[in-house]
Amino acid sequence: MNFQEIFPVWAKLNRTQQQRLLAGLSERRVERGAVLHNGQADCTGLFVVQSGQLRAYILSDEGREITLYRLFDRDICLFSASCIMRSIQFDIAIEAEKDTTLWVIPAETYRELMAESAPLSNFTNELMAGRFSDVMWLMEQVMWKSLDKRVAAFLLEESAIEGTSALHITHEAIANHLGTHREVITRMLRYFQSEGLVKLSRGVVTLLDEAKLRALQA
Amino acid sequence: MNFQEIFPVWAKLNRTQQQRLLAGLSERRVERGAVLHNGQADCTGLFVVQSGQLRAYILSDEGREITLYRLFDRDICLFSASCIMRSIQFDIAIEAEKDTTLWVIPAETYRELMAESAPLSNFTNELMAGRFSDVMWLMEQVMWKSLDKRVAAFLLEESAIEGTSALHITHEAIANHLGTHREVITRMLRYFQSEGLVKLSRGVVTLLDEAKLRALQA
Numbered sequence: 001m002n003f004q005e006i007f008p009v010w011a012k013l014n015r016t017q018q019q020r021l022l023a024g025l026s027e028r029r030v031e032r033g034a035v036l037h038n039g040q041a042d043c044t045g046l047f048v049v050q051s052g053q054l055r056a057y058i059l060s061d062e063g064r065e066i067t068l069y070r071l072f073d074r075d076i077c078l079f080s081a082s083c084i085m086r087s088i089q090f091d092i093a094i095e096a097e098k099d100t101t102l103w104v105i106p107a108e109t110y111r112e113l114m115a116e117s118a119p120l121s122n123f124t125n126e127l128m129a130g131r132f133s134d135v136m137w138l139m140e141q142v143m144w145k146s147l148d149k150r151v152a153a154f155l156l157e158e159s160a161i162e163g164t165s166a167l168h169i170t171h172e173a174i175a176n177h178l179g180t181h182r183e184v185i186t187r188m189l190r191y192f193q194s195e196g197l198v199k200l201s202r203g204v205v206t207l208l209d210e211a212k213l214r215a216l217q218a
Numbered sequence: 219m220n221f222q223e224i225f226p227v228w229a230k231l232n233r234t235q236q237q238r239l240l241a242g243l244s245e246r247r248v249e250r251g252a253v254l255h256n257g258q259a260d261c262t263g264l265f266v267v268q269s270g271q272l273r274a275y276i277l278s279d280e281g282r283e284i285t286l287y288r289l290f291d292r293d294i295c296l297f298s299a300s301c302i303m304r305s306i307q308f309d310i311a312i313e314a315e316k317d318t319t320l321w322v323i324p325a326e327t328y329r330e331l332m333a334e335s336a337p338l339s340n341f342t343n344e345l346m347a348g349r350f351s352d353v354m355w356l357m358e359q360v361m362w363k364s365l366d367k368r369v370a371a372f373l374l375e376e377s378a379i380e381g382t383s384a385l386h387i388t389h390e391a392i393a394n395h396l397g398t399h400r401e402v403i404t405r406m407l408r409y410f411q412s413e414g415l416v417k418l419s420r421g422v423v424t425l426l427d428e429a430k431l432r433a434l435q436a
Contacts, residue, residue: 125346128347131350133307143278179361
């Protein structure tokens with residue numbers, strides 16, 4: 001896979017800018033479960049996903065988590081380079097949900113190019129606006145939606161991503177996606193099981209009735 | 219007050235760009251309580267606050283509200299012009315909390331200038347990153363903080379903004395800031411009163427013990 005073909009505003013950069021971008025680029029392979037970035041102090045650079053899957057999340061002081069958004073093939077992660085803007089005053093963590101290959105663009109290189117290139121800066125605006133939209137969607141879910149709807153939506157999303165109705169996921173992992181406690185998820189899944197929506201077995205949640213789950217999440 | 223002196227990247231725009239910006243500008247005065255913007259369909263333009271106070275919030279289908287951030291003198295509101303970026307996929311509402319005078323920059327003018335001016339585009343990135351940080355802060359509050367801490371923090375913030383310990387605010391308004399129900403706020407404030415933190419009277423919440431409120435919010 002070719003960086004030039006993936007990077008959206010490549011053609012709008014001049015020759016010198018393209019060379020600077022390529023010169024700074026490095027490739028990285030990480031295994032499922034690896035934490036690639038953790039908090040603001042750590043200005044790792046922008047991630048451009050070649051293949052795999054990343055998860056951006058926040059952590060509470062007590063170690064609770066909530067997933068903000070996922071990154072798939074060709075997605076770009078800006079907040080692993082939060083030092084490129086002084087107004088980014090929050091910490092996120094990023095972990096690999098699958099074995100992932102990515103390019104890293106050094107924060108300093110990106111910041112310099114963005115300062116001189118309106119197309120790159122406008123692209124960055126769109127990138128941030130997209131993530132902002134993800135977080136606003138999440139905020140609405142957390143504020144106005146009951147947890148049963150959110151669990152139903154999460155199971156359906158997960159099943160779509162994995163292409164299977166048998167999800168290999170722990171109750172704790174689901175809790176960490178949704179920002180709640182394992183016990184709460186276990187209780188909810190048992191209720192779902194009693195209603196015939198899912199089947200639970202060791203480390204696996206199997207979706208039995210996607211239509212009902214879909215009706216529930218609405 | 220002079221737009222040229224307030225607008226942060228004025229000096230980095232060229233003469234033609236400055237003239238286009240000024241030509242599009244209009245001034246608007248709104249009274250306390252006026253809704254200036256409501257949702258995405260409505261691409262009102264960017265607001266630049268001369269004096270007064272605005273509140274940006276989201277609304278649930280059931281009419282519940284939560285405050286995202288406030289705008290004070292010289293603050294700029296981007297999301298009242300959400301059509302300038304196609305990736306902004308969320309709806310916010312904006313109302314005047316005090317009588318407010320503002321400039322409106324037409325969305326189309328701003329978008330055109332941003333497309334050609336790297337400084338303006340980078341400034342917009344910083345503006346959005348600042349609001350993103352506000353919303354991430356709020357997300358952490360909502361996810362990890364109990365409501366008593368959030369009510370204490372809100373009363374202290376409100377008292378600092380108004381410069382008084384006697385707040386003329388209804389329980390419903392507090393609920394709408396914090397994304398909860400009036401009854402919940404009433405119960406919490408009565409508990410605060412029984413602990414000697416506040417005194418409640420018709421339409422007024424008086425802070426009696428700021429030190430204890432400060433200890434509580436932490």
